[in-house]
Amino acid sequence: MNRMKEIENLLKECKNLDEFYDVKNKILEKEIGKDIYKILDKYEKELYKKKLLEKEYERRCEYEKELIKSYKFIAGVDEVGRGPLAGPVYAAAVILDIEKPILGIKDSKKLTEKQRLELYDKIKAEAIDYSLGYATVEEIDELNILEATKLAMLRALEGLKIKPDIILIDALKLDVDIPQISIIKGDDLSVSIGAASIIAKVERDLYMQKASIQYPFYNFTKNKGYGTREHIEAIKKYGPCEIHRRTFIRNIIG
Numbered sequence: 001m002n003r004m005k006e007i008e009n010l011l012k013e014c015k016n017l018d019e020f021y022d023v024k025n026k027i028l029e030k031e032i033g034k035d036i037y038k039i040l041d042k043y044e045k046e047l048y049k050k051k052l053l054e055k056e057y058e059r060r061c062e063y064e065k066e067l068i069k070s071y072k073f074i075a076g077v078d079e080v081g082r083g084p085l086a087g088p089v090y091a092a093a094v095i096l097d098i099e100k101p102i103l104g105i106k107d108s109k110k111l112t113e114k115q116r117l118e119l120y121d122k123i124k125a126e127a128i129d130y131s132l133g134y135a136t137v138e139e140i141d142e143l144n145i146l147e148a149t150k151l152a153m154l155r156a157l158e159g160l161k162i163k164p165d166i167i168l169i170d171a172l173k174l175d176v177d178i179p180q181i182s183i184i185k186g187d188d189l190s191v192s193i194g195a196a197s198i199i200a201k202v203e204r205d206l207y208m209q210k211a212s213i214q215y216p217f218y219n220f221t222k223n224k225g226y227g228t229r230e231h232i233e234a235i236k237k238y239g240p241c242e243i244h245r246r247t248f249i250r251n252i253i254g
Contacts, residue, residue, distance in 0.1 A: 004035060004039070007039060011039065012043075016050075020043060024040055028040075050103065053103040057103055060106065060190060060191040060194060063183070063192075064096075064098045064190065064192060067168075068098060071166045073129075073164045073166075074096075074098075074165065074192055075093045075094065075160065075168070075192065076093070076095075076167075076169075076194070076195055077091065077093045077094075077153050077156060077167055077193065078092060078170045078186070078187050079149050079153060079200060080204045081225070082149055083226060083227075084225030084248075085226065085227045085231065085245060085248045085249050086137070086218065086225035086244045087207060087224070087225040088134040088136050088140070088204070089145065089152050090132065090133070090152060090203055091152035091153040091156040091196070092132050092196040092197070092199035092200040093157045093159070093196060094130040094192060094195040094196045094199060095128040095130070096123075096126075096127055096192050098191070100126060104119055105123070105198065106187075107185075107187040107194060107197060108197040108198045108201035108202075109201075110188065111198070113205075117202060119195075119198050120198055120199060123195045129161050130199055131157070131159030131160045132199065133158070133159060134155065134204075135148035137242075137243050137244070139151060140248075141245055141246050141247045150174055150175075153172070165179070168183060168186060168190045169182050169186065170184075170186035170187050170196075170197070171184050171186060204224070208221065208224045211243055217238045218231055218234045219231065219234070225243075235249060235252050235253065236252060239253065240253060
């Protein structure tokens with residue numbers, strides 16, 4: 001094994017910056033050169049980023065850390081898709097193991113698509129339990145978007161294999177026999193709600209991508225059903241399709 005590979009293996013074992021600086025000092029006692037500084041800089045930046053993510057995780061766990069003293073299973077609940085002109089509204093319920101951090105969780109809107117997909121896989125693999133629910137376009141038109149959103153959330157909760165002891169929910173109240181805490185901007189303040197927002201967002205985006213194949217005129221892959229100028233012009237030109245919310249496009253189609 002060459003020396004650079006040995007050094008990289010030593011750096012990979014560092015779990016935090018303190019360990020890194022100890023190893024770095026030992027390396028620099030014997031080694032010098034542009035390649036050495038480059039690899040040291042790379043791992044220092046990675047560990048610094050990890051430290052920031054750990055601090056963010058702790059901040060977003062404040063509700064959970066307090067509640068875990070009294071409740072075993074804490075479910076975060078959130079929805080995606082209240083505003084679009086087309087497609088269902090999706091919701092997810094997620095019960096995390098708070099002692100096994102999944103770093104990077106936050107409001108799904110603040111993540112790139114790549115970050116969302118990576119976290120989506122981690123959450124599904126490591127969560128104690130998770131479930132998805134949705135309300136159809138017909139239910140949105142019949143009930144109104146607020147009631148349809150609550151319905152999607154209830155379906156997500158009902159799909160859990162484990163009944164939660166308490167619910168953290170983004171800005172709404174549900175008619176359930178489980179204690180709940182409504183948190184404004186909860187998807188960015190609670191890791192559990194943030195995890196639910198990521199699951200719901202990825203699942204809804206996948207639905208809209210499939211819908212784009214069936215209804216190519218509206219470019220759902222790009223706009224996800226939201227009222228972009230291109231989307232509105234397509235509705236005016238081609239008329240609505242089966243997944244458009246009629247109560248949302250009345251002013252467009254006249």
